[in-house]
Amino acid sequence: MTKPYRDNLPISADGFMDQFMRLKRGSVSRRHFLGVTGLGLATAVFGRFPGAGQRAYAAGDLGTQMSIATWPNYHDPATFENFKAATGVAVEVNVFGSNEEMLAKMQAGATGWSLFVPTNYTISTYSQLGLIDELDLSQVPNFDPATQSARFTSEGKVDGKTYALPKNWGTTGFCVNTAKLKTPMQSWKDFFEVAQTEADGRAMVHDYQLTTIGSALVSLGFSFNSIKPEELAKAEELLIKVKPHLFAINSDYQPSMRSTDAWLTMCWTNDGAQLNRDMPELAYILGKDGGEIWTDFYAIPKSAPNKPAGYALLNYLMDPQNAVKEHIANGAPTTDSRVIALLPAEITSNKIVYPDEASLTPLEFGAAVTLTDPGRAELMARFKSA
Amino acid sequence: MRAFATAVYLFLYAPIALVVLFSFNSGRSASEFVGFSTQWYGRALSNTFLMEALQTSLIVAFVSATLAAVFGTMAAIGLERVGGRTRAVFDGLFAAAIVVPGVVIGISTLVALVQVFSVLNPALAALWPGQAPPQLGLGYGSIIAAHGMFTMSLVAMIVKARIASLGRDIVEASNDLYATPLTTFRRIVLPQIRPSILAGFLLAFTFSFDDFIIAFFVAGSNNTLPMYIFASIRRGVTPEINAVATMVLAASIVMIVIARFLMRDKKTAD
Amino acid sequence: MELTPKAKKTMVTAALIGPAAIWLFVFMVLPFFAILVFSVGERAPAGGYQPAFTFDQFANLGARAAAFVNTLTLAPIGAIACLLIAYPLAYYLAVKVDPRRRLLLVSLVVVPFWTSMLVRTYSWMYLLGARGIPHVLELIGIENVRLINTPGAVLLGIVYGYLPLMILPIFVSLEKLDRRLLEASADLGAKPISTFFNITLPLSLPGVMTGVALVTILLLGEYLIPQLLGGGKVFFIGNALVDLFLQSRNWPLGSAIAVTLVIVVVAVLLISMRIAWRFAGTRQIDLV
Numbered sequence: 001m002t003k004p005y006r007d008n009l010p011i012s013a014d015g016f017m018d019q020f021m022r023l024k025r026g027s028v029s030r031r032h033f034l035g036v037t038g039l040g041l042a043t044a045v046f047g048r049f050p051g052a053g054q055r056a057y058a059a060g061d062l063g064t065q066m067s068i069a070t071w072p073n074y075h076d077p078a079t080f081e082n083f084k085a086a087t088g089v090a091v092e093v094n095v096f097g098s099n100e101e102m103l104a105k106m107q108a109g110a111t112g113w114s115l116f117v118p119t120n121y122t123i124s125t126y127s128q129l130g131l132i133d134e135l136d137l138s139q140v141p142n143f144d145p146a147t148q149s150a151r152f153t154s155e156g157k158v159d160g161k162t163y164a165l166p167k168n169w170g171t172t173g174f175c176v177n178t179a180k181l182k183t184p185m186q187s188w189k190d191f192f193e194v195a196q197t198e199a200d201g202r203a204m205v206h207d208y209q210l211t212t213i214g215s216a217l218v219s220l221g222f223s224f225n226s227i228k229p230e231e232l233a234k235a236e237e238l239l240i241k242v243k244p245h246l247f248a249i250n251s252d253y254q255p256s257m258r259s260t261d262a263w264l265t266m267c268w269t270n271d272g273a274q275l276n277r278d279m280p281e282l283a284y285i286l287g288k289d290g291g292e293i294w295t296d297f298y299a300i301p302k303s304a305p306n307k308p309a310g311y312a313l314l315n316y317l318m319d320p321q322n323a324v325k326e327h328i329a330n331g332a333p334t335t336d337s338r339v340i341a342l343l344p345a346e347i348t349s350n351k352i353v354y355p356d357e358a359s360l361t362p363l364e365f366g367a368a369v370t371l372t373d374p375g376r377a378e379l380m381a382r383f384k385s386a
Numbered sequence: 387m388r389a390f391a392t393a394v395y396l397f398l399y400a401p402i403a404l405v406v407l408f409s410f411n412s413g414r415s416a417s418e419f420v421g422f423s424t425q426w427y428g429r430a431l432s433n434t435f436l437m438e439a440l441q442t443s444l445i446v447a448f449v450s451a452t453l454a455a456v457f458g459t460m461a462a463i464g465l466e467r468v469g470g471r472t473r474a475v476f477d478g479l480f481a482a483a484i485v486v487p488g489v490v491i492g493i494s495t496l497v498a499l500v501q502v503f504s505v506l507n508p509a510l511a512a513l514w515p516g517q518a519p520p521q522l523g524l525g526y527g528s529i530i531a532a533h534g535m536f537t538m539s540l541v542a543m544i545v546k547a548r549i550a551s552l553g554r555d556i557v558e559a560s561n562d563l564y565a566t567p568l569t570t571f572r573r574i575v576l577p578q579i580r581p582s583i584l585a586g587f588l589l590a591f592t593f594s595f596d597d598f599i600i601a602f603f604v605a606g607s608n609n610t611l612p613m614y615i616f617a618s619i620r621r622g623v624t625p626e627i628n629a630v631a632t633m634v635l636a637a638s639i640v641m642i643v644i645a646r647f648l649m650r651d652k653k654t655a656d
Numbered sequence: 657m658e659l660t661p662k663a664k665k666t667m668v669t670a671a672l673i674g675p676a677a678i679w680l681f682v683f684m685v686l687p688f689f690a691i692l693v694f695s696v697g698e699r700a701p702a703g704g705y706q707p708a709f710t711f712d713q714f715a716n717l718g719a720r721a722a723a724f725v726n727t728l729t730l731a732p733i734g735a736i737a738c739l740l741i742a743y744p745l746a747y748y749l750a751v752k753v754d755p756r757r758r759l760l761l762v763s764l765v766v767v768p769f770w771t772s773m774l775v776r777t778y779s780w781m782y783l784l785g786a787r788g789i790p791h792v793l794e795l796i797g798i799e800n801v802r803l804i805n806t807p808g809a810v811l812l813g814i815v816y817g818y819l820p821l822m823i824l825p826i827f828v829s830l831e832k833l834d835r836r837l838l839e840a841s842a843d844l845g846a847k848p849i850s851t852f853f854n855i856t857l858p859l860s861l862p863g864v865m866t867g868v869a870l871v872t873i874l875l876l877g878e879y880l881i882p883q884l885l886g887g888g889k890v891f892f893i894g895n896a897l898v899d900l901f902l903q904s905r906n907w908p909l910g911s912a913i914a915v916t917l918v919i920v921v922v923a924v925l926l927i928s929m930r931i932a933w934r935f936a937g938t939r940q941i942d943l944v
Contacts, residue, residue: 461675468669493914538680635771
């Protein structure tokens, strides 16, 4: 096997053997699939479509398009236009509602993304499952580890290897329409109480196990990351009790908050900042009893069809001049001191974006185990289907 | 009775009227009318992602509907020539293809394709003579195949029903007059089943163009228009989407009128 | 070598049916087989699928009982609600309306199908949301009405989305009705109402059966309407499936539910064919 040839393989030699062995073990399906002669035709059809499996081969050849998987309202739309103007690569944006959904699409196979935005607690799982590659930092000269705040960025490294570079950090609190709700709220305990009383029919929780179950746990005095069955059972009891009073179970709460269909919602920093900027009566509150603090990263899938463009966009986004525009547009705090230096004072003094240290103290980073724990996944599903 | 009918039409058209109205909104939101403007049409036409999604949807719908019309019609004709048991098996398969929910088609096709790819891709890489073996993946092909599977069955059922209602005697008369089977088909059968093929094609096109759930699972990185709209609903819709929907509606009304006109022409000619 | 006419005929037949057969096999039979295999597997530790041979997933179907109950109640209720609105309109179109305007009015029933289902549903999200009908109600003094994200909103979306599918088959069966029967009935002194119940209604039953079966079957797999108008709170089997594949990533359980859903759909189809045969004297459910 020659070297360039191996580089073109979709997965490493180890990964290939692993896949192969797995197929051997699960050979029931494989035998049947292999036995199908008609697949030759399908092969010809699929292989020919551009975008279905195209890869750029020479480093430096960026191609004309790539796609990124990210969160809703998370980027300055101008970023991608400027990137296209600078490199000729058009960026297709796919948005997701939860890390689970991103992981599911990756596990299901070819996603076509060349860059994606996973949250801190998922990175170790992605690398364990062999879904992301160690980053080649020589291709990201704009990234400077010295200017990063280690508090937020440590989870990008697994076993000393860098798999992901930070985009921004943030918190998970709640957003209140203070024109509609008069009860003062300071904690997740308050959140769930008001959701059943004054905000009956007007409160939203995320369609996302980490924050919805986590916040319910916090309101009961448990850890945000608990996977203890008895604590989860209590959280489930609370969530099922609250469900009939909820407006929706949905991670896309911006439209409903703006239209005042909903008055109270679980909320991420960036959405809180955007909502508050446009409608000052929408306040953003961090739970005094706890909650989540997080960092979103950029990573490159192993199956990325256009890695050169993925690296190019990553490097472009690591440029403080570009990152600061992203920051101003999406409202989530940066991990990079070079970006802070470029920010206008009204952002650095915004308490939604950069809260006091004291209000961050009770918050916890999400733990990797919550991503794959079947108990939490099943609890969320029971809550939704109840 | 009349009042009731009017009320039902109002119910059917009020939301559509609202979509059209907001496409002319000068404000940013698709839910608060500020003033009249056509700016969103310009924005929609210059939004590369929206246009790409529209293009993907048009290609997928056109190719899948064409394949469905051709293969579905061929099958309907071919099944006239086989025994009752084979016909019953295919009737069952066509019916199954039509009643199996889209969400199941999407999920099962994804699961099956991913398994197939994970076997074929390494095999292909090992056998490929050149430096750059092709990679099979989800994309246009998978959406077209999944849509076509369903719509081909639709076409086959429609055309079969039409063939069943055709008089046998005219075909026999043609054969008696020493026309070759091909001539009989071209001159006698095809003209009579053409409207059903066209109807089947239009139905197939409409289904494919509007489908969200199958594409949601089997699409690769290309978004179809419904996928783009679904993502927009998550972010908060701008009147751009309304403008595209209005243009699609206008185009389809024109197409319906043309189709009606063509069919009426045929009828009077016959 | 000269082929016998019979061999030639067989080859032509095979060439005609072949593509459809391959397509159905690769993209329907094979995928169904794949989920069948998955449904006896296990959830991998990190989510997804790992091979096994167990019927645990089917034993665990009860975990989604609520979704099945929701779907199996709201689907027939939705179909019946459609029927109650569709029948009078179809009757009006087939019997009462001026024949010269009939084509136009029937076409108008179909046109909504040509706009995006998603956009139309979004339009309802707006109409039912705080700035739509509740806002109008506020102006006349009724405050804080919430319509969106309720079972009622989902039902409304269902009726809206599927009404044309109910109207068309009923219209076709009423249009085929022999007018002379109605005249004869009237000549024999029957009141219009008894003519309707003794002649018109029984003869239109095949259309009614087709419409109800079609709408019910399609509703069993619905995902978008509950998702968009139910706010993630009104959960259908379709929603449970999407959730199992994309959120909790329990693909074996998802596959087991998908297999069960297919069985339910086929059962509903067979039962309605049975009913159609018994009551309407036709075995045919015209799906297209």
